[in-house]
Each structure stands twice: as C-alpha cells, then as structure tokens.
Amino acid sequence: MKKNHFISICMVLLMAVVLVGLSATTSHAVIKISFWHAMSAKRMPAVNRIVDGFNSQNPDIKVEAQFSGKYKEVLGKAIAAARAGHPPDIVQVYEVGTQTMLDSGAIVPVFQIVKPGQIDWGDIITPIKDYYSVKGKLYSMPFNSSTSILYYNKDLFEKAGLDPNKPPTTFAEMARIGEQIVKSGAAPNALSFGWPDWQFEQMFTMHAQYYANYENGRYGRATKVNGNKAFGVKVVSAWTDWAKKGIFVYGGPEYSANKAFLAQKIAMLYQSTSSVASITKAAQFRVGTTFLPRLQGYPRGNNVIGGATLWVMKGHSQEKYDAIAKFFKYLARPEVAAQWHKDTGYFPSTNSAVKLLLDEGWFAQHPNHITAFLEILTGAKVPQSQGVRLGPFVAIRQAFKTALEKSVEGKLSPQAAMNEYATQANKLLKEYNQVFK
Amino acid sequence: MVSPAVIVVIVFLIIPSIQSLYLSFFRVSPFGNRKIFVAFSNFLDLLNPNYLNSFIVTLIFTLAVVLIGLSVCLALALAANQKISGIGIYRTALIWPYALSPAVAGTIWALVFDPSTGAFSYFISLLSGTMPNWRTNGDFAVLVITLAATWKMTGYNVIFFLSALQTIPLDLQEAGRIDGAGPWGRFWKITFPLLSPMTLFLLIMNTLYGFFEVFGLIDVMTEGGPARATEVLVYKLYYDGFISLKTGYASAQSIVLFAFVAGMTLLQFKFAKRWVFYQ
Numbered sequence: 001m002k003k004n005h006f007i008s009i010c011m012v013l014l015m016a017v018v019l020v021g022l023s024a025t026t027s028h029a030v031i032k033i034s035f036w037h038a039m040s041a042k043r044m045p046a047v048n049r050i051v052d053g054f055n056s057q058n059p060d061i062k063v064e065a066q067f068s069g070k071y072k073e074v075l076g077k078a079i080a081a082a083r084a085g086h087p088p089d090i091v092q093v094y095e096v097g098t099q100t101m102l103d104s105g106a107i108v109p110v111f112q113i114v115k116p117g118q119i120d121w122g123d124i125i126t127p128i129k130d131y132y133s134v135k136g137k138l139y140s141m142p143f144n145s146s147t148s149i150l151y152y153n154k155d156l157f158e159k160a161g162l163d164p165n166k167p168p169t170t171f172a173e174m175a176r177i178g179e180q181i182v183k184s185g186a187a188p189n190a191l192s193f194g195w196p197d198w199q200f201e202q203m204f205t206m207h208a209q210y211y212a213n214y215e216n217g218r219y220g221r222a223t224k225v226n227g228n229k230a231f232g233v234k235v236v237s238a239w240t241d242w243a244k245k246g247i248f249v250y251g252g253p254e255y256s257a258n259k260a261f262l263a264q265k266i267a268m269l270y271q272s273t274s275s276v277a278s279i280t281k282a283a284q285f286r287v288g289t290t291f292l293p294r295l296q297g298y299p300r301g302n303n304v305i306g307g308a309t310l311w312v313m314k315g316h317s318q319e320k321y322d323a324i325a326k327f328f329k330y331l332a333r334p335e336v337a338a339q340w341h342k343d344t345g346y347f348p349s350t351n352s353a354v355k356l357l358l359d360e361g362w363f364a365q366h367p368n369h370i371t372a373f374l375e376i377l378t379g380a381k382v383p384q385s386q387g388v389r390l391g392p393f394v395a396i397r398q399a400f401k402t403a404l405e406k407s408v409e410g411k412l413s414p415q416a417a418m419n420e421y422a423t424q425a426n427k428l429l430k431e432y433n434q435v436f437k
Numbered sequence: 438m439v440s441p442a443v444i445v446v447i448v449f450l451i452i453p454s455i456q457s458l459y460l461s462f463f464r465v466s467p468f469g470n471r472k473i474f475v476a477f478s479n480f481l482d483l484l485n486p487n488y489l490n491s492f493i494v495t496l497i498f499t500l501a502v503v504l505i506g507l508s509v510c511l512a513l514a515l516a517a518n519q520k521i522s523g524i525g526i527y528r529t530a531l532i533w534p535y536a537l538s539p540a541v542a543g544t545i546w547a548l549v550f551d552p553s554t555g556a557f558s559y560f561i562s563l564l565s566g567t568m569p570n571w572r573t574n575g576d577f578a579v580l581v582i583t584l585a586a587t588w589k590m591t592g593y594n595v596i597f598f599l600s601a602l603q604t605i606p607l608d609l610q611e612a613g614r615i616d617g618a619g620p621w622g623r624f625w626k627i628t629f630p631l632l633s634p635m636t637l638f639l640l641i642m643n644t645l646y647g648f649f650e651v652f653g654l655i656d657v658m659t660e661g662g663p664a665r666a667t668e669v670l671v672y673k674l675y676y677d678g679f680i681s682l683k684t685g686y687a688s689a690q691s692i693v694l695f696a697f698v699a700g701m702t703l704l705q706f707k708f709a710k711r712w713v714f715y716q
Contacts, residue, residue: 072680073679073680075682076679076680076682079467079468079469079682080679082468083468083469100467100468100682103466103467103468104466104467104468104470105468105470106468106470188568249552249570249573250570250572250573250663251572252572252662253660253662256572259551259553259554260552260553260554263553263554265553265554266553392681392682392683394680394681394682395677395680395681395682395683398676398680398681401662402662402664402665405573405662405663405664406664408573409573409574409575409663409664411664431464432466434464434473435464435465435466435471435472435473436466436471
C-alpha cells in the first residue's frame with residue numbers, strides 16, 4: 001500500500017512539473033509560422049537545419065517546416081487550404097507556378113513584408129531577382145534557385161576513347177560524342193534528361209528565343225507558345241534523331257533519370273544543379289559538369305532559373321508577417337545561404353554568400369559546384385532569358401512532355417508533335433486569359 | 438437511428454456532388470478567386486482525343502485487371518483450399534500483397550521494372566537482348582501497371598474466394614463424385630455456380646478498383662505517361678483538377694465518371710440475375 005502511495009505521489013508531482021513546463025512555454029506566446037515545402041531526400045535535412053538554426057536564435061518564433069509532397073502537390077494543397085480559408089503562412093512554389101501565384105489574390109508580395117533596408121535586395125543574384133520581380137519589385141523570397149547543367153561520366157568517356165576533359169559544347173559534338181559512346185559499347189545509351197519539359201525551356205532562353213509571345217508573358221498575358229515554330233521543331237528534331245540513334249534515352253520526369261546516370265547506363269545527363277551534391281556523393285566514378293551544349297548559328301542568351309521561391313500567403317496577422325520577415329532575413333545571411341548551397345547544390349541566393357564560398361576555398365575543392373554559377377553569370381542579359389510567365393504553365397508543360405514522348409517514341413513526327421502541343425497550349429492560354437479578363 | 442447515416446451521406450456525398458455539378462458549368466481560376474459561366478463547354482471539351490483516349494485506356498485496363506485478376510485468383514484460391522501441410526503459410530503469402538499501400542506497391546514495382554537498374558528489366562534484357570523501357574514504351578507501361586494492379590488485388594480476391602469455397606457443402610461434391618463427375622465437371626457444375634454470388638461481388642469490387650483505386654500505383658509509377666498511355670479516367674481527373682488546376686473541367690469529368698460507373702454497376706446487377714445462383 002505504501003509503495004502505491006509513493007508511486008501515485010510521484011505521478012502527481014511529475015504531472016505538475018509537466019503542466020508548469022507547458023504553461024511556461026505557452027505563456028511566452030510563441031509565434032508559429034507554418035512553412036510548406038517540397039524538399040525531399042537529401043534536401044529535407046538541409047531545410048530542417050536552416051529552420052532549426054533560426055528557431056534556436058529566435059525563441060519567440062517557431063517556424064514549422066512541413067514536407068508536403070512534390071512541387072505540384074504542394075501548390076495543389078496550398079490552393080485547397082487557401083480556398084478553405086486556412087492557408088499556410090509560407091509556401092514553397094516552383095517557378096512554373098509564378099503566374100498562378102501572382103494572379104491568386106491570395107498572397108502578400110515579399111517587398112511589402114520586408115521593411116525597407118531590412119534585406120539588401122541588391123545582394124540577390126541578378127538573374128534570380130529578375131525572374132521573380134514584377135516591375136522591379138520582388139514578389140517572392142528567393143530560396144532554392146537552380147539551373148540546368150550537363151553532368152558527364154569521365155570514366156565512361158575514357159572507356160569510349162574520348163577525352164574526359166572535352167565534353168560536348170554544341171549539338172553537333174553531342175551527336176558525335178554520343179555516337180562514339182554507344183558504338184564503343186561504353187554504355188547502352190549516351191544521354192538522358194531530368195525535367196525534360198524544363199530542358200526545352202532552357203533551349204529557348206539559351207539561344208535568346210521567346211518561348212511564348214508578349215515577351216514570354218512578362219510584357220502582357222501570353223496568348224501563344226512558339227514551340228511549333230522553326231526553333232522549337234529544330235530542337236525536338238535533334239533530340240528525336242538522337243533517340244533514334246540510341247544516343248538519347250528518354251528518362252521520365254523530374255529526377256528519375258539520375259538513377260540511370262549513377263548506374264552508368266548513360267554517360268551524360270542534363271539535370272538541375274540541385275542534384276550536384278547527391279550525384280557527386282553517390283557516384284562510383286569521376287563526375288564532370290559543364291554548360292549545356294548549344295545549337296550553332298543562334299544568338300547567345302542565358303540559361304533560365306528553375307527551382308522555387310517562398311510565397312507569403314494573405315490573411316495572417318502583422319505579428320506573423322514581422323516574424324516571416326525575420327526568417328527571410330535569416331535565409332539571406334551569407335553563412336546560411338552558403339550552407340544551403342553546400343548541402344544541396346542550389347544557388348545561394350546572394351552575392352555575398354558566393355563570395356563567402358569563394359573565400360573559404362569551397363569552389364576550389366568542389367569544382368562541380370561552381371559550374372551552374374559560371375553558366376548563369378556568363379550568359380547575356382536579354383529579355384528572352386528572364387523566365388517564362390504563363391498562367392496555365394503546369395498544364396502546358398504536361399502537354400509538351402506528352403508531345404516529346406510521342407516524338408522520341410516515333411509515334412509522331414517532331415513537327416506534328418509540336419503542332420499538337422502548341423494547339424493545346426494555346427487553348428489553355430486562351431481559356432486562362434478569359435477568366436482573368 | 439437512421440439519421441446519423443443520412444447526415445453522413447448528405448455531408449460527404451450529396452453536398453460535394455451538388456458542388457461538383459455546379460462547378461462543372463464554370464471555368465474557375467486556380468485559387469477560385471475568379472470564375473466565369475461557360476454553360477456546357479466543359480462537357481463539350483470531354484469530346485477531345487485526350488479524354489477519349491483516357492476512356493479507352495480505362496476500359497482496356499479495367500477489363501484486363503478484372504479478367505486476369507478473377508481467373509488467376511480463383512485458381513489460387515482453389516489451390517489454397519486443399520488440405521496439405523503448411524497451407525497456413527501459403528495462404529498468408531497469397532494475402533500479403535493486399536496489406537501494402539498502393540504507394541509502397543508502386544515503388545516496389547517501379548524499382549523492379551526500372552529501365553536502367555531494375556532486376557526484372559535485366560532478366561528480360563538477358564532473354565530478349567533489348568531493355569524494355571516503360572518510360573517510353575506505352576504498351577509495356579500498360580502491361581506493367583496491369584500486372585502490378587492485379588498482383589496488388591490478389592490477396593483481397595483470394596480471401597473472398599477462399600471463404601466462399603469453404604462454405605460449399607462437401608456432400609454436394611461427394612454426390613457429384615458418386616454420380617461419376619470428374620474434377621473438371623464438378624468444378625463447372627457444382628463449385629462455380631455456388632461461387633457465383635461471390636464472383637459477382639468481386640466483379641463489382643474489382644471493376645471499382647480498376648476505375649478508382651489504381652490511382653496510387655499510377656501516380657507513383659508512370660504519372661499517366663508515357664504519352665498518356667496509362668492515363669486512366671481517375672488519374673486524368675486528379676491531374677486536371679489538382680495539378681493543372683482546372684477545377685471546372687475536372688468537375689465535369691467527375692460527373693461523367695460518376696454516371697458511367699453507377700450505370701455500369703447497375704448493368705452488372707441486372708445481368709447478374711441470369712447467371713448468379715443464390716442458394
């Protein structure tokens with residue numbers, strides 16, 4: 001009996017301690033900020049590292065990072081939540097969702113949230129700032145920006161009798177090198193793409209071509225895509241031709257082609273720079289990286305920014321917005337942005353973070369991490385490469401992906417496939433624009 | 438005691454259905470902040486080749502899943518109904534796949550059939566010399582999805598067939614044997630007719646499965662590709678509604694899908710009277 005009493009007294013005491021502890025934390029009135037993101041695999045701990053770092057420095061704020069699926073799922077969920085009246089505070093939206101967010105009426109632009117002088121916008125890397133700015137004002141917080149680079153397997157290059165330090169720089173060289181890799185038996189195929197729809201967009205911006213009219217939808221609402229005109233058809237014809245020769249193998253959406261590259265079934269891969277950390281870590285061979293090959297005879301543009309930014313949703317308290325501004329300021333700190341880059345391969349979004357990495361000698365030790373910077377910072381600044389802004393961009397990408405699949409599979413000629421894509425895309429644009437008239 | 442059930446039906450079925458019907462006459466912006474009345478234009482849009490393609494894909498796929506699934510599972514259930522040692526292990530093994538979530542099953546199949554690193558692809562390439570790639574070959578993609586979906590449903594079908602088999606009185610079988618019927622004759626004349634109520638139930642459940650629940654597998658494995666080869670109706674609805682953010686168009690699809698599946702189930706019940714034998 002005595003023993004039982006003792007235990008129950010202990011339990012009561014314990015509960016009292018817990019209750020006191022709980023009330024102590026709640027009385028402090030911690031501001032909770034929900035942050036929905038799409039950073040899977042190795043990117044997830046990198047996000048948590050940032051959030052934990054911020055939370056420990058700001059005991060009165062608690063940013064709660066929540067993985068909510070792929071980019072397209074995160075956007076869909078955020079929309080459903082916003083329509084139901086309970087939007088998250090911060091949501092990570094990929095670049096193709098930019099126009100959707102601008103049209104949503106459900107966001108607060110970041111330039112209104114951050115007080116003047118709180119964050120030095122001039123420090124943000126120019127192509128990133130340009131992409132997400134409307135009339136010179138930044139609408140969403142740059143977070144994970146990337147661009148596409150060419151990854152190649154130096155060991156397979158040697159095996160095929162090629163110079164491992166001479167990756168292809170033009171389409172013609174890609175065809176020649178690819179053929180040698182396949183014919184020599186070094187690998188069953190030579191090349192594949194991650195995000196094939198995005199690679200098509202890269203081709204336009206790299207060669208200073210408009211992807212859609214009205215200056216890629218940045219000057220006015222786009223009504224037509226240019227994919228079925230000479231340039232787009234030329235690109236898809238080249239890719240289809242490579243597929244017929246076994247040089248190119250279609251690798252599926254997003255990151256699914258990485259597996260083939262790591263398994264040495266292909267020797268080259270067009271992929272986002274965000275894979276640079278995971279690929280160099282997992283590869284059992286020497287990885288080289290370089291700029292995407294160009295078509296000759298076209299003007300020089302620049303690679304386009306991909307990845308995502310952080311959007312702040314409408315309908316929350318000023319107190320929350322002040323906390324979010326603090327969080328964004330933390331994100332822009334050189335050491336935070338630099339660590340994010342090291343963990344993932346995404347651009348650190350500020351110039352001072354790049355300088356920090358340079359001073360640390362990071363790039364000297366990790367040369368593959370600098371490729372994307374050099375690519376994006378050595379391009380020409382032309383309106384064609386500032387990023388495409390289309391309302392129904394997600395659906396347009398799907399239409400393109402379907403058309404590309406039909407073309408590389410030989411079901412349709414490149415021209416017919418591109419016509420089918422353009423017809424669908426233009427219809428989508430027309431329907432979208434009617435709603436926003 | 439009826440009222441709670443009625444309330445659940447009204448809140449979760451009737452009201453959303455009415456909302457879908459209402460939205461199907463509008464074109465809605467992604468965030469729902471703008472909408473314009475478009476009358477029947479969303480329904481007329483269903484006549485485009487992509488939707489018709491999705492319709493045909495769904496029919497072929499569901500038919501394959503139902504036919505292969507039911508016949509293979511009946512055979513497995515017959516085998517698992519025998520009195521041999523260790524039958525418990527065999528039965529557990531047969532039921533296992535049903536315990537997996539569609540996402541996990543999809544991941545497993547995607548790994549096994551991965552065009553570059555999958556074990557199954559490797560064996561096929563050893564046998565045929567070519568690597569089948571369901572990322573580009575639509576027919577092969579449909580085949581892989583059909584196999585995965587059928588496999589996933591095996592446990593469910595086997596359990597129900599097995600339970601039905603065990604309710605068949607042994608004296609009927611015995612009587613058949615005494616009258617000189619062989620195993621084949623006994624199966625078709627005694628077992629199969631007595632199984633028919635269960636077969637009808639499984640026919641309906643598998644049809645619904647083929648129409649709706651296969652979503653998880655497709656989302657994980659093919660996302661409807663390549664070139665829309667595996668884009669079944671329910672996946673298209675999801676994609677158009679939640680990814681492409683065309684709420685009005687997706688609502689119109691949901692109305693058509695609802696009407697079609699309801700009609701098909703009614704037809705199955707109607708024809709069932711001719712061949713289902715209730716004891």
